[in-house]
Amino acid sequence: MAKVLMKGNEAIGAAAIKAGCKYFFGYPITPQSELPEYMSSELPKVGGCFLQAESEVAAINMVYGAAGAGVRVMTSTSSPGMALKQEGITYAAGAELPCVIVNVMRGGPGLGGIQPSQSDYFQATRGGGNGDYRTIVFAPSSIQETVDYVMESFVKADQYRIPVVVLADGMIGQMMEAVEFKEPKKVELEPKTWATTGTKGQRKPNIVNSLFLDPQELEDHNWKLDRRYKEIEKNEVLVETVDIEDADVVCVAYGTTSRIVKNAIADCKAKGLKVGLIRPITLWPFPMEVFKQINPNCKGILTVEMSTGQMIDDVKIANEGRLPVYFNGRVGGMIPTPASISADIEKIAGGIK
Amino acid sequence: MTIVYEKSKGLTDAQTHYCPGCTHGIIHKLVAEVLVELGVLNEAIGVAPVGCSVLAYNYFNCDMQEAAHGRAPAVATGIKRVRPENTVFTYQGDGDLASIGTAEVVHSAHRGEKITTIFVNNAIYGMTGGQMAPTTLIGQKATTAPLGRTIEHSGKPLKISEMLATIDGAKFVERVAVNNPANIRKAKKAIKRAFECQIQGKGFAIVEVLSTCPTNWGKTPVDALKWLEDNMMPYYPLGNFRDFEEDK
Numbered sequence: 306m307a308k309v310l311m312k313g314n315e316a317i318g319a320a321a322i323k324a325g326c327k328y329f330f331g332y333p334i335t336p337q338s339e340l341p342e343y344m345s346s347e348l349p350k351v352g353g354c355f356l357q358a359e360s361e362v363a364a365i366n367m368v369y370g371a372a373g374a375g376v377r378v379m380t381s382t383s384s385p386g387m388a389l390k391q392e393g394i395t396y397a398a399g400a401e402l403p404c405v406i407v408n409v410m411r412g413g414p415g416l417g418g419i420q421p422s423q424s425d426y427f428q429a430t431r432g433g434g435n436g437d438y439r440t441i442v443f444a445p446s447s448i449q450e451t452v453d454y455v456m457e458s459f460v461k462a463d464q465y466r467i468p469v470v471v472l473a474d475g476m477i478g479q480m481m482e483a484v485e486f487k488e489p490k491k492v493e494l495e496p497k498t499w500a501t502t503g504t505k506g507q508r509k510p511n512i513v514n515s516l517f518l519d520p521q522e523l524e525d526h527n528w529k530l531d532r533r534y535k536e537i538e539k540n541e542v543l544v545e546t547v548d549i550e551d552a553d554v555v556c557v558a559y560g561t562t563s564r565i566v567k568n569a570i571a572d573c574k575a576k577g578l579k580v581g582l583i584r585p586i587t588l589w590p591f592p593m594e595v596f597k598q599i600n601p602n603c604k605g606i607l608t609v610e611m612s613t614g615q616m617i618d619d620v621k622i623a624n625e626g627r628l629p630v631y632f633n634g635r636v637g638g639m640i641p642t643p644a645s646i647s648a649d650i651e652k653i654a655g656g657i658k
Numbered sequence: 659m660t661i662v663y664e665k666s667k668g669l670t671d672a673q674t675h676y677c678p679g680c681t682h683g684i685i686h687k688l689v690a691e692v693l694v695e696l697g698v699l700n701e702a703i704g705v706a707p708v709g710c711s712v713l714a715y716n717y718f719n720c721d722m723q724e725a726a727h728g729r730a731p732a733v734a735t736g737i738k739r740v741r742p743e744n745t746v747f748t749y750q751g752d753g754d755l756a757s758i759g760t761a762e763v764v765h766s767a768h769r770g771e772k773i774t775t776i777f778v779n780n781a782i783y784g785m786t787g788g789q790m791a792p793t794t795l796i797g798q799k800a801t802t803a804p805l806g807r808t809i810e811h812s813g814k815p816l817k818i819s820e821m822l823a824t825i826d827g828a829k830f831v832e833r834v835a836v837n838n839p840a841n842i843r844k845a846k847k848a849i850k851r852a853f854e855c856q857i858q859g860k861g862f863a864i865v866e867v868l869s870t871c872p873t874n875w876g877k878t879p880v881d882a883l884k885w886l887e888d889n890m891m892p893y894y895p896l897g898n899f900r901d902f903e904e905d906k
Contacts, residue, residue: 510718511721
């Protein structure tokens, strides 16, 4: 299929429809509003339904109902809206409902701003709602990747009966790039025999639920979910690495920021520096193991983020204290520059006391 | 031998957890009977609330989803939009519907969502132990209104049926009570009509059922019924506020 030029937010919608998503419940918020707008015009054409909810809280609960009724369903929002959706996400996690939630991040806390940010990392990777649960988190860095991983999200959601988060940012949502829509992968998935579709008088009632009043039952349920999370950690880590085995400095960055870091690395390589990159594509599960492949004589790890350093915790856990970890970050919608990243790489390569 | 009465097939064999004298059991029975009589039990998808009836999914003999506190109408909206051919209902208490879930019920009504809501009003938070609800009467004592509710402090009790009847998308709105056999029969008729409203594709339907809470009211079951008649009915008058036939 030929490449087409598309805005990120609209490409997300097109990818979801291509993946078989016919239902979208959302609420407008900058910088992701083109996505519900796109769905409002396109879903009726495929016999689906777009509904603008009265709030993010209602939208995610509509997603819960629809997912429980056995269909592929999506919602999208930006950071303050994501905070509101956390209630529904923990319920969906507890009730083992597959669904896809897109967060086109903007700066916070509170109402913050409308410019790109990566300051919802903790919220995305640590939960945000109550209880012991996880969501798979994809962090694409281009419109092409966004399209690919949105399609993948629906498969993984169904495969593991889990809410999946696509963590983009205002840059991904608002920019335009050429993308190619590949045919969805053919994956054998279990039929959704647990869904509420009406018994037709042919089976016992299905119950979609996250309530377990008996503590032993709830503990069993939690450990069951945890076993699934362990399986995901084993099987679903996605990461891009570049030249980390002989690097003097390794950068860690995801999403939009990784593209800026790649420019800085190219500048540094032109100056003869040996610089590598670890780019987590899944933020949960985080690519812990790959850090063991870093050159043991590497002088340091530079984490670059559009946050005050939320990913550093995971980098430090993965690094297990082997190498010093440094940080370059901008917040509030400000974006790290290649020049500042190059300067930090040069400082680390030169040895920081 | 002729069977003159049996438990509705719309209910499971599970023993309910409701307190002695509570009227949830009667309301469950009416809803279940109506689903069977309308021939929609096998297509029904119910949404259970948070509150005393949180375990309703164990009692209705149809597919059920458990919703977060107050969100049942949003969950039901998601189900109905995906499966318009199914009969979708929510079963909610007054803490659930009249407090934390007001936005969801108002907007579901506003959209004319083709769902049926059974709203059980017992003027108190039951499950959490007798706290004040938006529906608690003036002067009524609750654990969070130990001297009795006052207008100055908490406003007047919220009249949900009257409020929703002002919304165009709400096509059937009726308040009933289950305090005596005559009213129970009227309640069943209203519940049936509320499901017919959905089946005929007319729009949102709600039946508010005045119910008792002997435990948290601190009364015997019989005294609780009398209290309902003497105190709730004058403030929450029974009757039909909206019927879809009017919209011809």
